[in-house]
Amino acid sequence: MHAHASLNHSELSILPRPASIARVEGYFQLTRDTVIVTDQETQAIGTLLANALAPALGFVPRVLTGEQSPLPAISLGIDPQLAQLGQEGYTLTVTAEQVTLRAAHRAGVFYATQTLRQLLPVEIFSSTPVSQTWNIPAVSIEDAPRFSWRGCMLDSARHFIPTQEVLKLIDVLALHKINMLHLHLTDDQGWRIEIKKYPRLTEVGAYRKETVVGHAHKSQEYDGTAHGGFYSQEELREIVAYAAARFITVVPELDLPGHAQAAIAAYPELGVLQAPVEVSTTWGINPYLFNPTEEVFQFLRDVLSEIMDIFPSPFIHIGGDEAIKDQWQASQQVQALIKKLGLKDEDELQSWFLSQLGTFLTQHNRRMLGWDEILEGGLPAGATVMSWRGIEGGIAAAQAQHDVVMTPNTFVYLDYYQSNDPEEPLAIGGYLPLDKVYSFDPIPAELTPEQARHILGAQCNLWCEYVPTTKHLEYMLFPRAIALSEVAWTPKERLEFSDFRGRLAVHEARLASLDVNFRPVEKLDQEQTFPARQRSW
Incomplete structure (x- = not known):
C-alpha cells in the first residue's frame, strides 16, 4: 500500500520517507498510563525511546520487559516472520488501542522508534515539559532501506x-x-x-x-x-x-x-x-x-x-x-x-x-x-x-x-x-x-x-x-x-x-x-x- 500525495504533511512528515505508509482513521493517545513493553532483545531500545520522549512529557514512561500489559502500550518486539524486510526493515502499526513496532532484527525496531518519534506532534522534541497527553495518528507502515x-x-x-x-x-x-x-x-x-x-x-x-x-x-x-x-x-x-x-x-x-x-x-x-x-x-x-x-x-x-x-x-x-x-x-x-x-x-x-x-x-x-x-x-x-x-x-x-x-x-x-x-x-x-x-x-x-x-x-x-x-x-x-x-x-x-x-x-x-x-x-x-x-x- 502506498500513501497518496494528499496526506497531511504536518501529521506525517517523516524523514526519510517510508517505503509504504497508509493513514487510517483515528489516533492512539499517549498518556501517563501508557507503558512501553519490550522483549529481552529490545529492552535497551525501549529505554532509549522512553528517555527520548521524557523531556516533553514531563515523566519517563515505564518500560516493562517480557510481560504483557493490560494498559495501553507501545509494544516493541522481534518477529522472525519479517525476515523479508532485511536487517533494518520494520513494520509500525498504530491503532486506537496500541502502537506495535516489529522487525526481524534489533536495528529495524530501533528505526521503527525513530519513525514513531516523527509521528508524534513536533513539540515532542522539546527539552522541557509540554503536555502529558499526545495523539499519535493511526497508520500502517512497512519500511526498509534501499541501501545498507x-x-x-x-x-x-x-x-x-x-x-x-x-x-x-x-x-x-x-x-x-x-x-x-x-x-x-x-x-x-x-x-x-x-x-x-x-x-x-x-x-x-x-x-x-x-x-x-x-x-x-x-x-x-x-x-x-x-x-x-x-x-x-x-x-x-x-x-x-x-x-x-x-x-x-x-x-x-x-x-x-x-x-x-x-x-x-x-x-x-x-x-x-x-x-x-x-x-x-x-x-x-x-x-x-x-x-x-x-x-x-x-x-x-x-x-x-x-x-x-x-x-x-x-x-x-x-x-x-x-x-x-x-x-x-x-x-x-x-x-x-x-x-x-x-x-x-x-x-x-x-x-x-x-x-x-x-x-x-x-x-x-x-x-x-x-x-x-x-x-x-x-x-x-x-x-x-x-x-x-x-x-x-x-x-x-x-x-x-x-x-x-x-x-x-x-x-x-x-x-x-x-x-x-x-x-x-x-x-x-x-x-x-x-x-x-x-x-x-x-x-x-x-x-x-x-x-x-x-x-x-x-x-x-x-x-x-x-x-x-x-x-x-x-x-x-x-x-x-x-x-x-x-x-x-x-x-x-x-x-x-x-x-x-x-x-x-x-x-x-x-x-x-x-x-x-x-x-x-x-x-x-x-x-x-x-x-x-x-x-x-
Whole structure:
C-alpha cells in the first residue's frame, strides 16, 4: 500500500520517507498510563525511546520487559516472520488501542522508534515539559532501506570536533536512519587519535601553531592562534558505544600514504626526507608521504592494531587519496624499491604499499576501504572503493566486482556552498544546493544489475578546512545530510523533491528543538535572486 500525495504533511512528515505508509482513521493517545513493553532483545531500545520522549512529557514512561500489559502500550518486539524486510526493515502499526513496532532484527525496531518519534506532534522534541497527553495518528507502515550503507563523514583533522558535539550529531544522524559515521582522524593539519605506543602523534601531531586566514588559494595571512585537540582512546570508545546503541557503525580513517605531514612532524623518521617539518598550517595537498620501508610498515601496523582495538567496524579506511609522488620520485631508495619489486611506477608502488596493509587488515578480519585513487596502480585485493571524484571510479570498481560506496563531490560534498547568497559563510568553493543532493542516484545507469549489487550505498562528506565551529558544522550538514538520508533509504520511485521539501518545512521545528543549526527551507526560494557564484579559487 502506498500513501497518496494528499496526506497531511504536518501529521506525517517523516524523514526519510517510508517505503509504504497508509493513514487510517483515528489516533492512539499517549498518556501517563501508557507503558512501553519490550522483549529481552529490545529492552535497551525501549529505554532509549522512553528517555527520548521524557523531556516533553514531563515523566519517563515505564518500560516493562517480557510481560504483557493490560494498559495501553507501545509494544516493541522481534518477529522472525519479517525476515523479508532485511536487517533494518520494520513494520509500525498504530491503532486506537496500541502502537506495535516489529522487525526481524534489533536495528529495524530501533528505526521503527525513530519513525514513531516523527509521528508524534513536533513539540515532542522539546527539552522541557509540554503536555502529558499526545495523539499519535493511526497508520500502517512497512519500511526498509534501499541501501545498507547510509553514511556521513566528518573531518576532525582540519578543525577538531569535540566529543560532545560528535555524540549530539550521532543522535541527529540516527533520527534520520544514517547508519555509518566515517571519522577522518589524521591529516597534514592534525592527528586526532591517541596511540599509546606513539605518544608524540598527539603530543606534537595534534597541534598546529596557527591557521591560514581566508581562502588558502588566495591568502598568505595567518591567525596566530594555535589549534588542536585529539580524542583519547576512552573518548573514542564512548563514541563507538554511543553510536552502536543507535545502530551506527563508526568507521575510522587513517590516511595513507599521503596526508601524512602531522605524523611526520611527530616522528620525522617516518617520512621520505627524514627531516623535521611542522604540522601544516594551511590547506591544500602537501607533498609529505610515508616512506615505504619495513620500519614504517611496522609503525603503521602498530597504529592499525590500536585502531582496530577501539573500533569494531568491519571496514577500516586507509585513505589513499591525493598522494603527490614527488618525494618518492626524488628518492633513490624508493626508486630502487620500485625496480626491485618489478613495478612500473609510483602509482603501482602506492598500490603495493596499500596492499601490504590490506593483507594485515584481512588477517584481522577487517575490510580495507579507500578513496578512488586506490584504483590507479591496480586495485588491492578485496578493497572497497569510495568514489569521490565523480562516479567513474565507482563504476570501474563495481565492474571489477569490488564493493563501492558512492560519495561523489558533484552531489554530496557538504563543504561546498549550499547557496549563491553572498552572505554565506566562507566555504572551499563549488555550489551544491539541497535539490541537487536530493537528485543523486547512487546506482549509475552504466552498471548491469549484477554489477549494481556492488554499490553498498551512499555517503555525504563534510571536510572541515573552512568549518571552524560546531554551529557552522551543523549549518553545512543540515538539511543537506537529511536529503542524502532519504536518497539512501527511500525507494527510488518514492523520491519527490516537492514532497520532501514540504515534510522538511515541518521537520525544522524538530531540528530547532534539538538545538541543531540549519539553513531554513524558506531560503530556497531566494536562490534565483542571487548572481551565480564564482569559483572561489
